[in-house]
Amino acid sequence: MHDIIRELERRREAAYQGGGQKRIEAQHARGKLTARERLEILLDEGSFEEFDTFVEHRSTDFGMENTRVPGDGVVTGWGTINGRLVYLFVKDFTVFGGSLSAAHAQKIVKIQDMALRNGAPVIGVFDAGGARIQEGVDALAGYGEVFARNVLSSGVIPQISVIMGPCAGGDVYSPAMTDFIFMVRDTSYMFVTGPDVVKTVTNEVVSAEELGGAKVHTTKSSIADGAYENDVECLMQMRRLVDFLPSSNREPAPRWPTFQEIEGDDISLDTLVPPNPNKPYDMKELILKVADEGDFFEIQENFAKNIITGFGRIEGATVGFVANQPMVLAGVLDSDASRKAARFVRFCDCFNIPLVTFVDVPGFLPGTAQEYGGLIKHGAKLLFAFTEATVPKITCITRKAFGGAYDVMASKHMRADINYAWPTAQIAVMGAKGAVEIIFRADINDPAKIAERTKEYEDRFLNPFVAAQRGYIDEVIMPHGTRRRIARGLRSLRNKRVEMPWKKHDNIPL
Ligand code: HXC
Numbered sequence: 001m002h003d004i005i006r007e008l009e010r011r012r013e014a015a016y017q018g019g020g021q022k023r024i025e026a027q028h029a030r031g032k033l034t035a036r037e038r039l040e041i042l043l044d045e046g047s048f049e050e051f052d053t054f055v056e057h058r059s060t061d062f063g064m065e066n067t068r069v070p071g072d073g074v075v076t077g078w079g080t081i082n083g084r085l086v087y088l089f090v091k092d093f094t095v096f097g098g099s100l101s102a103a104h105a106q107k108i109v110k111i112q113d114m115a116l117r118n119g120a121p122v123i124g125v126f127d128a129g130g131a132r133i134q135e136g137v138d139a140l141a142g143y144g145e146v147f148a149r150n151v152l153s154s155g156v157i158p159q160i161s162v163i164m165g166p167c168a169g170g171d172v173y174s175p176a177m178t179d180f181i182f183m184v185r186d187t188s189y190m191f192v193t194g195p196d197v198v199k200t201v202t203n204e205v206v207s208a209e210e211l212g213g214a215k216v217h218t219t220k221s222s223i224a225d226g227a228y229e230n231d232v233e234c235l236m237q238m239r240r241l242v243d244f245l246p247s248s249n250r251e252p253a254p255r256w257p258t259f260q261e262i263e264g265d266d267i268s269l270d271t272l273v274p275p276n277p278n279k280p281y282d283m284k285e286l287i288l289k290v291a292d293e294g295d296f297f298e299i300q301e302n303f304a305k306n307i308i309t310g311f312g313r314i315e316g317a318t319v320g321f322v323a324n325q326p327m328v329l330a331g332v333l334d335s336d337a338s339r340k341a342a343r344f345v346r347f348c349d350c351f352n353i354p355l356v357t358f359v360d361v362p363g364f365l366p367g368t369a370q371e372y373g374g375l376i377k378h379g380a381k382l383l384f385a386f387t388e389a390t391v392p393k394i395t396c397i398t399r400k401a402f403g404g405a406y407d408v409m410a411s412k413h414m415r416a417d418i419n420y421a422w423p424t425a426q427i428a429v430m431g432a433k434g435a436v437e438i439i440f441r442a443d444i445n446d447p448a449k450i451a452e453r454t455k456e457y458e459d460r461f462l463n464p465f466v467a468a469q470r471g472y473i474d475e476v477i478m479p480h481g482t483r484r485r486i487a488r489g490l491r492s493l494r495n496k497r498v499e500m501p502w503k504k505h506d507n508i509p510l
Contacts, residue, residue: 015053015070019094027094032165032187033231035075035092038125041235042088043079050077051110057101062134069095073128076107078114081242084254087115090125093165098128100170101135105142112149119248121158123238124178127188130169143170150177155350158245162238163188163224164231166208176223179347180241180299183214183227184234190217190224222303222340237297244297244311244318246351253318253353258292262315262487269479273360273399273424277462280326283308286358286398287321290314290483296321299344304336309344311353314487320348323358324409326399333405334365335378342381345389346508354392354490357410360399362431379408380509387414388506392493394486397421397464397473402430412472417496418489420482421464421473428461435461 018024018034027034033041039048056068073095078087089108091098108124115122131139153159154177161175163183167190175181175190183190191212198204198211210216214227228234246253266289272281288294291312298310305328311318322341324331348355364370364379386393386408393416401409406427410416421427429435436453443449460466467473477485 011054011070018071018092019069019096023094030187031230032093032127034094035090035125035127038090038164038231038235039075039079039088041232042123042125042238043081043086044083047079048077049079050075052076052107055103055107057103057132057135059101059132059135059138061136064134067096071095072101072104072107073098073132074100074104074107076111078111078120081239084242084247085118085120086242087111087118087120087122088125089122091128091165093127093129096129096132098126098165099130099132100128100139100142101132102138102142104132105139105146109142109145109149112146112153115157116149116153119157119250121160121242121245121247122153122178123160123162123242124174125162125164126167126171126175127163127165128168128171129166130171140170143173146174147177150174154179155249157248158242158351160238160241162234163190164234168192168194168212180226181217181224182234182238183217183224184231185214185227185229187231189213218300218302220303222300222336225299226301241297241311244313246318246353249351251352253351255316256313258313258316260292262484264484265478265480266483267480269482272479273422277399277426280330282327283323283325283331283358283360283398286482287312287323290356290486291319291321292316300340304334304340306331306334307337307341309341314356314483314490317490318353319356319490320344320353321356321358322410324361326360329365330362331360331400332362332365333379333382333408334370335373335375338375338378338382338408342378342385342508345382345385349385349389349391352391354394354493355386355389355410356486356490357386357393357395357416359395359397359401359406359409361402361405361409362400363403363405377509379404383408383414384506384508386410386416388500388508389415390496390498390500392417392490392496394418394489394493395420396477396482396486397425397427398479399424399426400431401425401427412474415498417493419472419474420477420485421468421475422479422482423464423476424479425464425467425473425476426462427464427467427473432457432462 076089159178161178161181189208189212217224218227296312308323395410395416412419432454440453
């Protein structure tokens with residue numbers, strides 16, 4: 001008996017050593033933690049239950065039979081984050097560069113299947129060199145099995161990918177099909193083909209960082225939803241994110257204790273919108289004042305900053321905030337902003353997270369760049385996403401809601417449940433200047449007449465009352481009571497049920 005226990009301990013110790021001390025040191029020298037160190041930070045202390053510690057690859061090509069390492073380059077299992085179950089696979093770069101063999105893929109697939117069956121999120125931590133080159137088609141088949149589970153799990157359990165090193169070749173497509181991707185600055189990069197292949201095929205000379213570093217993916221491609229300074233910060237933020245999310249589409253998001261009451265007024269909001277309608281103000285201030293304790297987890301903070309998306313809580317329950325940002329491009333909707341917000345809205349709808357939308361939008365961005373880039377289809381994505389969403393939807397127009405963008409931004413017509421407007425709201429087909437120049441074109445050379453017509457248009461349309469008279473706005477509210485009104489509204493919508501017409505699935509304009 002003692003011998004077998006010693007054997008177990010010896011094998012465990014070998015598995016815990018991964019690719020050996022030298023490679024662990026190399027990992028540290030690059031500012032990266034090992035797979036097991038990452039797990040320790042990500043999970044509640046002592047909660048990790050490992051699976052498949054002793055799995056080894058079965059390859060015999062290129063002398064691989066002499067290079068078996070227990071675990072085969074990925075640590076898998078489950079544990080808890082603030083007491084809630086999560087499943088994990090964490091690539092171990094010290095073993096064959098974390099590359100994926102058939103056995104390695106089977107470990108991941110087992111975890112994905114368990115997570116789906118048991119209704120808990122999957123977190124994948126990537127730090128790997130793609131397909132195990134020595135395994136050929138078996139590695140490709142393994143990727144295919146992982147991808148298929150990503151698709152089947154989509155909309156059922158939250159899937160989060162954390163990129164903490166290289167993520168190339170076959171490794172990129174699994175994260176791309178998950179709900180969120182987060183990266184670490186300077187140590188992580190993602191691309192389908194690396195700089196060497198790029199040079200061979202296109203003659204382009206580019207570094208790994210320029211091709212697929214965190215900056216590129218959080219500001220240009222929008223592949224990643226956020227980036228952090230180092231492994232520790234990134235993993236701590238993933239714990240925070242998980243606290244906002246439900247475990248599956250069968251459950252509501254968790255409720256956490258809150259200390260900020262909803263009944264008080266926030267007088268500072270009454271002066272948030274400047275008297276001059278062309279002056280910007282920071283919409284984030286409103287979000288922070290409405291969310292419990294100002295706790296806001298922003299998604300895609302550095303991409304399409306003209307729209308803000310992210311999670312907060314009201315009365316302890318998660319809500320998804322979507323808000324135009326007048327500080328950037330006057331809060332206009334363009335293709336990037338529409339895509340960004342549409343994806344966020346769909347995530348919230350999949351996972352029973354109510355939507356709170358703040359509107360100050362002068363319209364869609366005009367110009368050839370936008371039109372050639374498919375603004376019509378991208379704008380339609382947001383329109384589609386808001387309309388199909390059946391979660392509770394509360395909208396508040398703070399200032400401009402012009403043209404098609406008024407409709408798109410969770411208006412009453414897009415099946416929002418409660419639509420508020422501040423007294424400063426201006427709900428119209430377009431701003432006064434543009435409108436007058438079109439409908440009074442004959443007077444264009446008469447400044448006095450134009451000024452008079454502009455004033456007439458402003459008085460008639462640039463207010464919330466025309467829409468309120470028609471019931472498109474349910475109530476014009478004082479800014480200082482916004483948090484209270486939204487909290488009470490969400491309470492009233494807790495049992496909302498909506499039947500959709502039968503369909504296999506919709507055909508969102510991708
Ligand atoms: C087997 C691999 C490997 C791989 C790395 N290693 N990638 N072993 N298969 N794909 C091994 C290395 O041999 C090395 O072993 C150890 O991991 C560390 O790698 P280094 O190259 O020393 O590290 P570094 O300099 O940091 O470079 C990391 C890297 C590089 C950029 C990831 O290793 C690299 O370019 N790897 C190959 C990437 C690639 O082309 N993958 C295949 C993609 S095709 P030792 O023993 O020396 O420590 C693909 C298709 C799938 O994925 C498509 C499915 C849809």
